[in-house]
Amino acid sequence: MELFYDILKQLIRIPSVVGSEQPFFMFIKRELEERAIKVEYYDGVLVAKGERPHSGYISAHADRHGLVCTGHNEFQYAAFIAKNKADLTGDSNSEQLLHNFTARFVAERVQAYQPYSGTYLGLGAIKDAFLCERRNNIIFKIDGFDYLTPGMPIAFMDKLDIKDDLISAQLDNVISVAMIIYMYAIGYQGTAFFTASEEAGRSWRFLLEWFRRFDIKTDELLVLDTSPYPTLEELRSIDIVLRHRDSNAVFRSPLKNKIKKIALKEKINFNFKDTYLKNKMQKNNAVRSLGTTELGRLIFATKGEIQGTTLQIPTIGYHTVNETTTKRAVESMIKVLQKLYIS
Incomplete structure (x- = not known):
């Protein structure tokens, strides 16, 4: 093994x-x-x-699940942004768990990268996460990523x-x-x-x-x-x-x-x-x-x-x-x- x-x-x-x-x-x-x-x-x-x-x-x-930059200092849960969720029907495990997600993310370390090349763009930490009912998605606050542009993916640091x-x-x-x-x-x-x-x-x-x-x-x-x-x-x-x-x-x-x-x-x-x-x-x-x-x-x-x-x-x-x-x-x-x- x-x-x-x-x-x-x-x-x-x-x-x-x-x-x-x-x-x-x-x-x-x-x-x-x-x-x-x-x-x-x-x-x-x-x-x-x-x-x-x-x-x-x-x-x-x-x-894998992660985040994506959708505006200046704005980050959303990648699987549920509009361009991705066209096929979601409301009965997947991910969607059923959406309302329970927010607390588990606070203090997690994350890394930004270029979506095509994989080039490392920097480290950050999630300071807050809350469910936006209007957009039916989790909005994240992350320190240190104010330079990112929309479309940049953000992965959880993992080992x-x-x-x-x-x-x-x-x-x-x-x-x-x-x-x-x-x-x-x-x-x-x-x-x-x-x-x-x-x-x-x-x-x-x-x-x-x-x-x-x-x-x-x-x-x-x-x-x-x-x-x-x-x-x-x-x-x-x-x-x-x-x-x-x-x-x-x-x-x-x-x-x-x-x-x-x-x-x-x-x-x-x-x-x-x-x-x-x-x-x-x-x-x-x-x-x-x-x-x-x-x-x-x-x-x-x-x-x-x-x-x-x-x-x-x-x-x-x-x-x-x-x-x-x-x-x-x-x-x-x-x-x-x-x-x-x-x-």
């Missing part, structure tokens, strides 16, 4: 604010090309191909923290990106997608465009991500997270049962997130969304021509720089990927 954590530590240091992922894409491209993997860059998606590109299709979104059996950072979704690079390092020869703007609900469009560009259909697209849980106790009881469906579509793929069989054989604890959410709603006598995923949107848009399943790592502290999971969960997810695609 030392190689995996080395990859993850490097990736975490590269900013990738939603809408400004170019520097992160270029870093991934270099990492993979150093391993003799062919990499193609299309609008909104970086595509890696091994020697047997049809032997697997794995996807992970590359963007990997490993303590006992837990690892913490802004894991969503850099941990999945690290897993894919690690898989190529140990022998994966299929195709992988790294998508932009998932946190703004747009990534599925880029993925769909790629499949249509080459007239490719599959029922075995595997989408990697993190999945939030409320308590450390629940986190420790789950190793991997699966889904039968989300709010948009039912997941019908042979991959789901393959993963389940691997988990049972390897004594990996798994949880179906949609079942978990349904049980919670029943217990609380409340009706809520089953959540939206990149895959669900893709299945719905293609009327099932593209199908697959999700494989997620359970976390607490969702959408913060202290998002946390267990080492066992990381190892379990990698073991499933190895069994599916290598051994």
Whole structure:
């Protein structure tokens, strides 16, 4: 696992604010090309191909939450500014959490960078954050960034923290990106997608465009991500997270049962997130969304021509720089990927 954590530590240091992922894409491209993997860059998606590109299709979104300058000394939450949120529907986890976001950001250190080159522009610290009801977004006050012009992205300063059996950072979704690079390092020869703007609900469009560009259909697209849980106790009881469906579509793929069989054989604890959410709603006598995923949107848009399943790592502290999971969960997810695609 030392190689995996080395990859993850490097990736975490590269900013990738939603809408400004170019520097992160270029870093991934270099990492993979150093391993003799062919990499193609299309609008909104970086595509890696091994020697047997049809032997697997794995996807992970590359963007992370952050801020963007929208005026003189004005900074907004990047995923929810008007140019990004056209596809948001109100039922994503991010949107449901919007009203609870503000307090968690105060005192966080941030870095500004050039959106295309990744050139470092300086450090700042968030002094205040408040919800503007008129714009339905969080407005930030940051000391030291009065020279920034509109459009400049601002990423949270981040590093990997490993303590006992837990690892913490802004894991969503850099941990999945690290897993894919690690898989190529140990022998994966299929195709992988790294998508932009998932946190703004747009990534599925880029993925769909790629499949249509080459007239490719599959029922075995595997989408990697993190999945939030409320308590450390629940986190420790789950190793991997699966889904039968989300709010948009039912997941019908042979991959789901393959993963389940691997988990049972390897004594990996798994949880179906949609079942978990349904049980919670029943217990609380409340009706809520089953959540939206990149895959669900893709299945719905293609009327099932593209199908697959999700494989997620359970976390607490969702959408913060202290998002946390267990080492066992990381190892379990990698073991499933190895069994599916290598051994």
